[in-house]
Amino acid sequence: MTTLPAPLSGSEHNYLSRDYHVLSWLLTKDHKRIGILYLVTITAFFLLGGLAATLMRLNLLTPNGWLVEGATYNKLFTMHGVIMVWFFLVPAVPAVIGNFIVPLMIGARDVAFPRLNLLSWYLFTIGGIVALTAMVRGGVDTGWTFYTPYSTGYANTYVFLTATGIMISGFSSILTGLNFIVTIHTMRCPGLTWFRLPLFLWSLYATSIIMVLATPVLAITLALVAAERMLGLGIFDPAAGGDPVLFQHLFWFYSHPAVYIMILPGMGVVSELITCFSRKRVFGYSFIAFSSLAIAFFGFLVWGHHMFVAGESTYIAFAFSLLSYIVAVPSAIKVFNWTATLYKGSISLETPMLYALGFIGLFTMGGLTGLFLAALGMDVHVHDTYFVIAHFHYIMVGGMVMGYMGALHFWWPKMTGRMYPEWWGRFSAFTIFIGFNLTFFPQFILGYLGMPRRYHAYAPEFQTLNVMSTAGASILAVGYFLPLCYLIWSLRYGPLAKANPWNATGLEWQTTSPPPEHNFESIPTVDQEAYAYHLMEVPDAR
Amino acid sequence: MNAVSAQSGRRSLLLIFWALMALLALTTGLAYVPMGGYEVIPAYLIAVVKAALVVLFFMEVKAASRLTWVFVGAGFVWLAMLMLLTVGDYLTRGWTPSAEELTQHNAPRMAAPAPEEH
Amino acid sequence: MRVKNTAIEWETGLAQQFDDLPQQHEAATLGMWVFLATEILMFGGLFTAFTAYRATYPHAFEVGSEHLYRWIGVGNTAVLLLSSLFVALAVHAIKHGDNRACTRDLVVAAALGVVFLGLKSIEYTLDIREGLLPWYHFHPEGANDAATKLFLVFYWFMTGLHAVHVTIGIVLLLFFAALCRRGEYDTEWHNPIEMVGLYWHFVDIVWIFLLPTLYLIKPG
Ligand SMILES: [Cu+2]
Numbered sequence: 001m002t003t004l005p006a007p008l009s010g011s012e013h014n015y016l017s018r019d020y021h022v023l024s025w026l027l028t029k030d031h032k033r034i035g036i037l038y039l040v041t042i043t044a045f046f047l048l049g050g051l052a053a054t055l056m057r058l059n060l061l062t063p064n065g066w067l068v069e070g071a072t073y074n075k076l077f078t079m080h081g082v083i084m085v086w087f088f089l090v091p092a093v094p095a096v097i098g099n100f101i102v103p104l105m106i107g108a109r110d111v112a113f114p115r116l117n118l119l120s121w122y123l124f125t126i127g128g129i130v131a132l133t134a135m136v137r138g139g140v141d142t143g144w145t146f147y148t149p150y151s152t153g154y155a156n157t158y159v160f161l162t163a164t165g166i167m168i169s170g171f172s173s174i175l176t177g178l179n180f181i182v183t184i185h186t187m188r189c190p191g192l193t194w195f196r197l198p199l200f201l202w203s204l205y206a207t208s209i210i211m212v213l214a215t216p217v218l219a220i221t222l223a224l225v226a227a228e229r230m231l232g233l234g235i236f237d238p239a240a241g242g243d244p245v246l247f248q249h250l251f252w253f254y255s256h257p258a259v260y261i262m263i264l265p266g267m268g269v270v271s272e273l274i275t276c277f278s279r280k281r282v283f284g285y286s287f288i289a290f291s292s293l294a295i296a297f298f299g300f301l302v303w304g305h306h307m308f309v310a311g312e313s314t315y316i317a318f319a320f321s322l323l324s325y326i327v328a329v330p331s332a333i334k335v336f337n338w339t340a341t342l343y344k345g346s347i348s349l350e351t352p353m354l355y356a357l358g359f360i361g362l363f364t365m366g367g368l369t370g371l372f373l374a375a376l377g378m379d380v381h382v383h384d385t386y387f388v389i390a391h392f393h394y395i396m397v398g399g400m401v402m403g404y405m406g407a408l409h410f411w412w413p414k415m416t417g418r419m420y421p422e423w424w425g426r427f428s429a430f431t432i433f434i435g436f437n438l439t440f441f442p443q444f445i446l447g448y449l450g451m452p453r454r455y456h457a458y459a460p461e462f463q464t465l466n467v468m469s470t471a472g473a474s475i476l477a478v479g480y481f482l483p484l485c486y487l488i489w490s491l492r493y494g495p496l497a498k499a500n501p502w503n504a505t506g507l508e509w510q511t512t513s514p515p516p517e518h519n520f521e522s523i524p525t526v527d528q529e530a531y532a533y534h535l536m537e538v539p540d541a542r
Numbered sequence: 543m544n545a546v547s548a549q550s551g552r553r554s555l556l557l558i559f560w561a562l563m564a565l566l567a568l569t570t571g572l573a574y575v576p577m578g579g580y581e582v583i584p585a586y587l588i589a590v591v592k593a594a595l596v597v598l599f600f601m602e603v604k605a606a607s608r609l610t611w612v613f614v615g616a617g618f619v620w621l622a623m624l625m626l627l628t629v630g631d632y633l634t635r636g637w638t639p640s641a642e643e644l645t646q647h648n649a650p651r652m653a654a655p656a657p658e659e660h
Numbered sequence: 661m662r663v664k665n666t667a668i669e670w671e672t673g674l675a676q677q678f679d680d681l682p683q684q685h686e687a688a689t690l691g692m693w694v695f696l697a698t699e700i701l702m703f704g705g706l707f708t709a710f711t712a713y714r715a716t717y718p719h720a721f722e723v724g725s726e727h728l729y730r731w732i733g734v735g736n737t738a739v740l741l742l743s744s745l746f747v748a749l750a751v752h753a754i755k756h757g758d759n760r761a762c763t764r765d766l767v768v769a770a771a772l773g774v775v776f777l778g779l780k781s782i783e784y785t786l787d788i789r790e791g792l793l794p795w796y797h798f799h800p801e802g803a804n805d806a807a808t809k810l811f812l813v814f815y816w817f818m819t820g821l822h823a824v825h826v827t828i829g830i831v832l833l834l835f836f837a838a839l840c841r842r843g844e845y846d847t848e849w850h851n852p853i854e855m856v857g858l859y860w861h862f863v864d865i866v867w868i869f870l871l872p873t874l875y876l877i878k879p880g
Contacts, residue, residue, distance in 0.1 A: 110677040112687040178694045185609065186687040187677070212694055213620045216702035224709070224817070231795040233813045234806060235709070241806030246712050249628045250705055300623050304631070315634040316627065523679075548756045552749060559745040563738065570734050573876040579718075585872035593865045600748040601861045607686075610693055617697035621704035628708050632715045 014417065014514040029114035030517060035100030036415070037121050042088050042096060043484070045128060049083035050480065052076045057439075057473040060466045065456040073456030074141035075157070081144025086166050087128050089400055090258065093265030094211075095124070095176055097407045098204050100415055102180060104508035104515060105198055107189025107524040112182040120175035127169030134158035134165065143454060145255070148236035148247040152228045160229055163222040170215045170222075173261075177211030180204055189507070191526035195289075198506055198530045199282065202289040203268030206296035210257045210264075214300070218254035221247065245311045252303035260299040262396055263363070264292055266403025267334055270356045273406050274338050275531040276504045277353035278345025282531045284337040291330035298327045308379045317376060324374035331367050335360060350502070351425030355406030358433045362398025366391055369444065384454075387447025390440045398436055405432070405483065412487065413497030417514040420490040424482060432479035438472025505531055558599045565592050673849040681848065688851045692858050703866055706821070710814045710873065717807035724811030725877035727792055727800055732783045733875035736776050737867060743772030744864040747833070747857045757847040759840055766837035766853075769860065773830040780823055815874050822870060825863045832856045 015032045018024070025033060056076050059067040068076065099117065103110050111117050134140060140162045142151040151159050184205050188197070224235050225247070234240025236247045275282045282288065304312055304320030312320075338360055347353070369391040372378045382388065413419055442465040447453075451462050458466065500509035511520050528535070569588040573581070598604040603614055678684040714721045750765035791799035794813050836856050839845070845853055 108677065112677065113691060114675075114677060174698055178691055178698070181694050182687050182691045185690055186683055209616075212698045213616065213701050216698045217624065217705040220702050220705035224706075227817065233794055234809065235813060241717070241810050243712070243716070245631075246628070246709055249631065249712075250709065253624050253628075253705075300620065301627065304627065312631045313634040314638050316631040319627070319630070548752070548758075551752050555745060555748050555752060559741065562741045566734065566737055566741065569872060569876065570730075573730070573872075573878075581876075582872075585876050586869075589869050589872050592868045596744060596861050596865055596868070600744055600864075601858055602751075606689070609690060613690065613693040613697055617700035620697070621700055621707075624701070624704055625708050625711060629711050629715055632712045 013516050014512060015517045016514050018517050029118055031099050031103050031111050031114065031117060032515065034117050034121050035096050038091060038095040038099060041125055042091055045083050045087040049080050049088055052080035054477060057470040059456060061470050063458050063460045063463050068456060070456045071141060075139035077454055078140045078143050079135050082131060082162060085144055086169055089262040089396055090173055091124060092404045093269060093407060094204060094207055097411060098180060098265065101411060101508055102183060102204065104519055105201055105506060106184065106187060106192055107507045107520060108187040109518045111179045112187055113179050116175050117179055120172040123172035124169050127165045127172065130168060131162050131165030134161035145251065146225060148225065148244045149238065152225055152236055160226050163226050167219050167222045170219050173211050174215045177208035180208040189524050189526060196526055196529050199271035199288050200268035203264045203292045206292040207261050207264045209296045210261050214254045214257040217250055221250040245307065248307050248310055252306045256303040257299045260295055262400050264295060266359060266400040269403040269407040270338060270359050273352045273356035273410055274341050275533060276502050277350060278342050278347045279533045280341055280345040281534050283340035287333050288337050291333045294330040295327060302327055305374050308376055309383050321374055321376045328367065328371055335364055351422060351429055352406045352410035354426060354429035355402045359399055359402040362394050362402060366394025366398055382447055384452055385447035386443040386451050386453055389453050390443035390447060393440045413501045414508055414513050416491055417497050418490045418494035419497050419501065420494055421486050424486045428479050428482035431475060435472050435475030435479050439469050439476055442468045505533060558595055562592055562595055685851055688855055692855045696858065696862050699862060706818050713810050720805060720807030721811045722878040724808045725874060728875055729783050729786060730875045732779055733871055736779050737871050739772050739776045740864045740867050743769040744861050747860045751854055751857045754845050754850045754853050755847060759843060762853065763837050763841045766833050766840065770830045770833040773826055776826060777823060818870060822866055829860050829863050833860065
């Protein structure tokens with residue numbers, strides 16, 4: 001890792017040019033191609049989920065909801081939530097970036113179980129198609145949370161089909177997690193000890209732990225909902241002795257940790273980007289590494305903060321509230337360490353770095369407002385208001401989508417062998433940042449003032465802030481649309497990428513862009529820590 | 543030497559099996575002994591011991607790497623978290639006095655300021 | 661000794677992404693255990709829901725348990741423990757290079773799995789006849805209240821999911837027994853036998869917990 005290989009580019013025998021036949025993609029066991037398959041699939045889902053959001057924001061331009069009826073609005077926010085959570089955010093960084101980069105980062109030929117890896121993409125796609133079928137046939141109106149007894153006894157929409165789709169795609173995320181855990185444990189190249197691993201791998205490892213331990217509970221919960229809906233068993237029906245709150249326990253045992261499935265990989269990306277673009281070794285490597293594991297562990301002990309006003313006992317609510325504060329500690333450790341890494345670094349503001357900085361700021365806001373919600377008394381006031389919406393969009397969109405975009409731009413040259421136009425990259429990063437804040441900051445205020453979530457109409461005094469929010473959403477939409485255009489453009493017209501365009505550390509940069517089918521000409525060895533930027537000779541201008 | 547170790551290996555597996563059968567007999571027998579609502583404790587304790595025997599000897603975790611131990615443990619630890627916090631809710635729900643209880647209890651005090659207490 | 665992975669080595673069962681057999685063995689074992697941890701949490705969701713309701717309706721759950729055929733439950737436990745023993749013996753045999761013993765033990769284990777399912781079907785038939793199926797002519801003798809029904813819902817759901825696992829296990833056992841008979845495995849290469857063994861033991865463990873959970877609730 002001390003010496004950089006001569007810049008290679010446009011290798012004749014890379015994984016893309018190996019075979020152009022469609023079947024060579026659909027039957028591929030190459031982790032890189034599977035990553036690309038995921039990229040295409042989740043981009044389609046992102047557009048659909050975005051479309052639903054656009055319609056909702058347009059509808060909220062006026063207090064009486066001029067565009068759609070209440071029932072349609074309910075289906076729109078359900079569609080938006082289901083697609084964005086399970087078919088975009090959960091697989092975004094792990095399944096796209098992770099699949100592509102993990103074996104490269106550890107100097108392996110592939111993941112441990114390539115066939116399972118392909119299977120997981122198929123499960124994901126089938127699950128997605130099943131869920132989409134439900135939406136096309138008439139949609140679901142339960143919200144992405146499927147709360148009982150509404151979902152089991154009253155909703156007249158395609159709950160069963162949607163739940164089945166989510167369950168199927170859940171098995172795909174279990175397989176992805178399983179693959180990463182085993183790959184990271186058993187397939188590291190010689191010399192790559194745990195404490196030399198890039199921090200992205202630590203965070204992905206923690207994510208995988210959550211995936212394999214939380215997702216099965218979601219699967220069995222949805223199975224119970226489906227069974228109850230079909231057979232009327234009364235499992236969650238208070239009229240039949242069941243307890244709807246039990247559903248919430250089981251659901252949030254998955255869905256709170258799922259928040260960390262969605263944010264931890266983004267944190268890993270930020271650790272890569274911050275070091276590379278400030279040319280410094282990371283501050284507090286082991287703190288960042290272990291904070292990922294701590295988040296994965298403690299993240300499982302806090303789910304009850306979603307149920308403070310749902311009827312759980314006061315005593316358990318008290319425990320959940322306290323435990324929720326504990327998760328803030330490892331998250332804060334990460335933010336402090338990134339900031340310390342930036343300190344006195346020679347920072348360059350390339351597109352990926354802009355996204356990383358955006359992540360840190362927005363995630364911090366999302367995290368701090370999360371503390372409001374974890375407080376028992378405060379939560380009663382803002383529960384189920386736009387405050388909650390704004391909070392988790394700062395985490396998921398401001399955090400994770402930023403992280404995903406940063407990762408996509410950072411590794412795009414490696415994935416495609418092409419550079420994207422830098423000016424457009426920076427321009428859209430700024431656009432997204434501005435659009436995002438204009439969309440969601442007003443929602444904090446709206447929620448604090450008492451505007452409830454999930455209504456297609458609202459009191460007239462909230463209109464100004466809602467118009468601001470919709471205006472922001474339009475800017476945000478432009479910001480997302482631009483990368484779609486210039487990244488596709490770059491596939492054909494972008495300048496060829498060097499093997500290591502960012503002069504980054506990490507094994508993935510030591511092979512050609514794009515990499516050959518088996519990643520490396522010879523198995524690499526590692527003899528130093530990750531992020532040894534201080535030991536790296538910087539070649540002249542990039 | 544190989545044949546000897548093969549023999550002894552088989553014998554220890556048989557031994558574990560008979561231990562499991564003995565525990566099965568024990569737990570079935572205990573099911574007929576009323577223990578005032580605490581029957582559940584020995585029943586699950588015996589189940590845990592049986593499961594541990596299967597994990598350690600049949601699944602050969604006793605001789606496995608530390609990593610395997612970690613993942614075996616993780617499954618059960620995570621289940622314990624799910625179980626304890628969820629059931630914890632159900633067990634503590636009764637602790638909170640109901641609205642009627644509160645009003646009944648506080649009725650005199652709410653009607654008139656309570657006499658001075660020490 | 662580290663064997664370089666070349667095309668020739670593939671015949672020994674070494675997949676091309678691995679360097680050598682020990683690495684592949686480590687990966688397979690770890691992968692299987694991660695999968696089993698997933699399974700623990702999947703059944704764990706059901707056990708948790710069951711326990712929450714049992715804490716809410718302690719008496720009704722005793723009444724519900726009384727309706728079950730305790731002796732079939734206990735007998736089935738013995739059957740599964742015995743079949744687990746045979747799977748352990750099969751793994752032991754192949755480690756010592758005894759293909760024939762391994763094949764035989766796997767088949768016996770699968771046969772015991774079939775016995776388990778047979779007993780379970782008899783039990784299910786009797787249950788249905790007594791009106792214990794919550795969504796079909798539900799009319800259990802004595803207490804016919806919502807909470808007893810909840811108990812039975814979980815009884816069917818948990819044993820049903822377990823039976824699905826047993827069925828998959830039987831298919832896997834027979835499949836690998838056939839491969840073993842063909843001489844695919846030896847002292848060096850027998851990952852799949854070990855993996856299917858782990859799965860089968862796990863199915864056994866689930867039943868070990870189902871027994872006190874469903875059958876042994878009511879004293880006497
Ligand atoms: Cu949460």
